[in-house]
Amino acid sequence: MTPPEPFAAEIVHTPVRHHILSVLVENKAGVLARIAGLFARRGFNIYSLAVAPAESDARFSRVTIVVDAESAPLEQIVGQLDKLVNVVAISDLAPRDALERELLLASVPVLDSDTRARLLDTIANAGAAIVDVDASAVTVMLTGTPSACDDLERSLESFPGVELHRTGRVALPRLGRTATA
């Protein structure tokens, strides 16, 4: 009998039914662990997570969490998050009401002129930029919607040895739309 494959999470960048939670938290030690721990023990799935100091007040940070609303009802996720004492405010953005952006960085080995031409083509099509170059590689950057990043990522997969990082998305309500608290 062959042993089962080791468990690995399926990598899906754009979930089927996702919601974006913009969570204002106190800037205190362990806050991220509290959020991550809550999601883990309640079985809620996180697709991406981005953290940065909040715009107006050094006491707070803003955490943008893309959650899988299939893994648990959004009401449960928000209700449980709200119980974390360090969570100050939660706003929930439905994808249609959100302006979402993400940053992708990729270093692509370029050893021959064919590859170089194909890469330049890919970059131009995606509207990406070259931000670093040396004799054997090019670093590409794209700032765009998560699906634009998905497209570029798929295109770059055909280049051997590519090293790619994405930030996870940040989001704001589209003008004229409001998030629900």
Next chain:
Amino acid sequence: MQLTGAQALIKSLEQQGVETIFGLPGGAILPVYDPLLDSPIRHILARHEQGAGHMAEGYALATGRPGVAMVTSGPGSTNIVTPIGNAHMDSTPLVVITGQVATTSIGTDAFQECDITGITMGITKHNFLVQSAQELPRAVAAAFHLATTGRPGPVLIDVPKDVSQSMMEWWYPETLEELDLPGYHPTRDLDEEAVARAVQLISRAERPVLYVGGGTLKSGASAALLAFAEATRMPVVTTLMARGAFPDSHDQHLGMPGMHGTYAAVTALQRSDLLVALGARFDDRVTGRVSAFAPGASVIHVDIDRAEFNKIRHADVTLQTDVGTALAALGDAGATPAPLDAWWREIRAWRAQYPLTYDEPVVDGPLRPQHVIEAIAQRAEPGTIVASGVGQHQMWTSQFWRFDEPRTWVNSGGAGTMGFGVPAAIGAKVGRPDRAVWCIDGDGCFQMTAQELVTARAERIPIKVAILNNAYLGMVRQWQEMFYDERYSEVYLSADLPDYVKWAEAMGCVGLRATNVKEMADVIDEANAINDVPVVIDFRTDTSEKVFPMVAAGASNDDIMVHPSQRGGAR
């Protein structure tokens, strides 16, 4: 005024009105034990940190005030993890203070270092790792505020040794703002529109039930519940966590619902057209198979924690507030169901046909455990507080003790922590020295935490412990008998090993034993006459007794198994 962090910590506890700390000292918490000598706060020296934690829980459950426990770092802190988890499951207000290695040593695997804030993140309402002595008063005040408001729960304060040893300028928070909890808003304005919709649902109901949970006791809403129930004539069921919230002697009370609930309570929920859930959370031990639970019922869900809404069961109306406030609002709004005569006729028939029962006692023994509980209850002075461990004896106590007053039932519900009974009874007696306190325990549970009777004797806390000694891990045995073809795996304990009477005597308690009905009555009277030292009674009970009614795990509540003597024609 300059104080050490340790002095500031003790003084902060005094500011909070703390009268008693249950604890056990050790290296990292040593500095805090010194100013304790100069404080009016009573310290109860437990023999194991788990005991200290359960004592604090028993104190909180019996008094409604937060229990306080204090232990050292490392193993001291991990030993109290079980009580913290237990308090979290049962929403018991607890403040636990743990020593920690010095801030300069944190992260170096220092002696008795342990990341207790990390370990308890998922089982506390909140926890603090205090970084400076100046912050201690705020941490203490915030911990008590968090533990006791909203949905109560355990809060842990981790105090590094250098923090308790360094100097601070004394201050104490005087306003909620100074607690610096910008994300904590436990109360909300009552949703009047939801109240109106609830009133409408109630007015249309023909088969309503008041499904009363532990939140009703936490809210101190027993009087409001009695008034509302009597005004509306709705039947009442009280969950394991709510026993005592509504008098068992009241005609509208159907008893406990759930896996070992009464036939009338279980069936009334199943057939109801409206559940008014009052501080209850649709626990799996109440609902049985969720998809088959109360299939025809609309739900009005009252809870102070909005995360309970629609978690297990869809609610048609939600009221995020405490039970007392909700009942007052519903009462003021004139919520009245249709005449319930037909509904009551059905319920009365169930009650008459399937009362709680057990087999006739055998005069020469072995004793029927249910008979022992009834005998103790009959001879107990009014207002007696009863604690229990977890298992068959707990279910029988919940079934056969008559609870007529809030905060007289001290037990471990959500977590199901064996060994809870003895230390919790000690804590309850400390909190309510004016009350008699019995612990109805099992032999398996007793062996887990019995050493705290040394604490009880040393601290002059005269509780009474009834061991229903059936020589087995009885509840597990019951499942193996019923669901595993009587294949008994690792459940036999022996009735004679240990010798409970000698063990009790070695711990400075009075040890008694009863093997038949005559001795049973005598030893209970003897125990009731002793008021200066703890008493332990070894009741030799029938090994084969099982808890009925029973709904098998994962089964529908429609498939309730009544006592064998009641089976026959109908179900």
